[in-house]
Amino acid sequence: MPIVINEIEVAVTVADHVAEGSTTENSSSKEEIVKLCVEHVMAILNQKNER
Numbered sequence: 001m002p003i004v005i006n007e008i009e010v011a012v013t014v015a016d017h018v019a020e021g022s023t024t025e026n027s028s029s030k031e032e033i034v035k036l037c038v039e040h041v042m043a044i045l046n047q048k049n050e051r
Contacts, residue, residue, distance in 0.1 A: 005044070
């Protein structure tokens with residue numbers, strides 16, 4: 001039996017400064033995670049529009 005999600009709540013915290021000890025590798029991995037999340041959300045929305 002398929003599960004239908006009617007609403008998605010996304011909480012985001014944005015900081016203007018970079019914490020000490022952060023590396024470009026850490027920020028690039030965060031960007032990759034955000035990219036993957038956006039792709040998954042877009043796929044879900046496309047599936048919803050096809051119904």
